Amino acid sequence: MTTITLEVNGRIVTAEVTPRTHLADFLREQLMLTGTHIGCEHGVCGACTVEIDGEIARSCITFAVACDGARVRTIEGFDDDPLMARLRDAFATSHALQCGYCTPGQLVAARDLIRRKSSEPDLDIRTEMSGNLCRCTGYAGIVEAIETVTAEAPAVPALPTERWAGPAPGPGAQPARAAATALMVSSSPVRPPSSGPVRGVAPAVPARQIKVEVGPVTVENGETRFTQSFVLEHPRGDVWTLMRDPARVAACMPGLALDPPGADGRLAGRMEVKLGPISAGFSGDGTMVRDDGAQRMVIEGRGSDRKSGSRASGRVEYTLSETVTTSVPATRVDCVIAFTLQGPLAQFGRSDLVRDLVGRIGAAFASNVDARLRAPDATLAPAELGGVSLMLGVLWGRIRQAVLRALGRAS
Incomplete structure (x- = not known):
């Protein structure tokens, strides 16, 4: 590595x-x-x-x-690039996408083309964009969209x-x-290569293992429900400042990404899941209810994965309370989690591996929250929900328990 x-x-x-x-x-x-x-x-x-x-x-x-x-x-x-925003609008107006699989690459390449050659009177868009293939549109809409934005003569740095x-x-x-x-000084400054820590950026903070208590996993009417609790050695106010923000909470959760909540409290986000041979990318929306006085948050959401045909809905409720650990002010986080799965991934919702899996995911989340509280500007390790490492860890734990039980009987 x-x-x-x-x-x-x-x-x-x-x-x-x-x-x-x-x-x-x-x-x-x-x-x-x-x-x-x-x-x-x-x-x-x-x-x-x-x-x-x-x-x-x-x-x-x-x-x-x-x-x-x-x-x-x-x-x-x-997302915040004005030229890309104009291109996205033009692609939608000109019907420049159908399945959309090639669209991200088309947009990135088209933006680069416009920045470099929008002032050329004999610009041949079809030739310039020939390195990006599309199997749906026949390219007419793509060319029209790029022509529309090019005609606006966007003022961008050369x-x-x-x-x-x-x-x-x-x-x-x-x-x-x-x-x-x-010398590469385009629209935003380039950080020169360095063999040491990046100047002006806090280094990654070492993770600490946080013990997570997982309650019984129950399944009723297709809904899986369980509780999780852990203690963070940080003041309750500091923990709530982080955990009252859904986007910051999501950044600590393996595989989850949330957009900032809208004015009405609605959320949009994505979760990437890999469990065994199945991978899924859930996209959906939800709502949040926050009680700053009680330091309690409720987040509900639903989403689907087109590739696997799986659908999911869930509810997370967490409450903060004060506690003391080794004479240090600390915060206890109690979570109630409930979810339903439909489609190929539903087999994991009914599996007896759920308790072990959610415990490991919860431990990763608690560790990331602790790291973010210890060093707000530091870099967190990339959070991912990878089934291979999780499943191997779970299976190894079960093999170890079986061996210890066998040795106990033999003695």
Whole structure:
């Protein structure tokens, strides 16, 4: 394994990857940025297009280790970009998408094209966009959308004429190469490669194991219900400041990402799940009810995964109370969790592995909350809900218990 540190959508990320892990797989599987799609895996179709240090690149043929020290921007990183907003509107108006699988790569490539060549009178959009393939639209709508935005002559900074044309440099880059990279000064500053901690960014904070108590798991009328409790050695007010914000809570939960709540309290989010041979990406919406006086939060949501055909709904209620641990003011977090699963993933909702799985997920969540409270500006390890590691951990625990029981009987 190799440790890399890079900036992804404005956030510093430190992670361990194998030398042969492609950037696309790293973004999707470890960072849960599933807007980067994988099509041909040969760098031909363009569905995996992202920005690396201001230049578009094929993430399916770029190694993640080659991006150590680089600045990566995926389709999720353009939410506040005015030019991308105009392109999205134009794509919708011109009916430039059908299944939408190629659309993230089309948008990233189209934005790059407009930034570089919008002023050219003989711009051939079909030729310039020929590196992005679409099997649905016939390209007419895509070309029309790009023409519409190009005609607006967006005022964007020109790309530098001197820039490094090779892969993103890692910490061992040669001085000349590092200097060339430093010239890449497009719309946002580029962080120069470094073999040490990123200047101005807090390093990753070591995780502490937090004991999580899991109550009995009950299933009634298809709904699985259980409780979780853990204690954090932090004042109750500090814990509530973090846990009253659903987006900050979601960032600590493996596999979950929430958008900021709307004025009416409604939420939208995504959860990536991998359990055994099944992977699913749930997208949905929900509501929240917050009681600052009682320091209690209730979040309800529902979502579906088109790929597996699974549907889920759930409710999480947590309440904070004061306690003392080794003479240190602490906070007890009591959670009540209930959910229903329909479709292929429902087998895991009925499995006797649920208690072990939720205990491990809860421990990861509690550890991340504790780390965020200890160092608010530090980098959290990428949170992911990976069935392989969870299932292996659960199975190993059960094998160990069986061996200990057998040894006990033998003695």
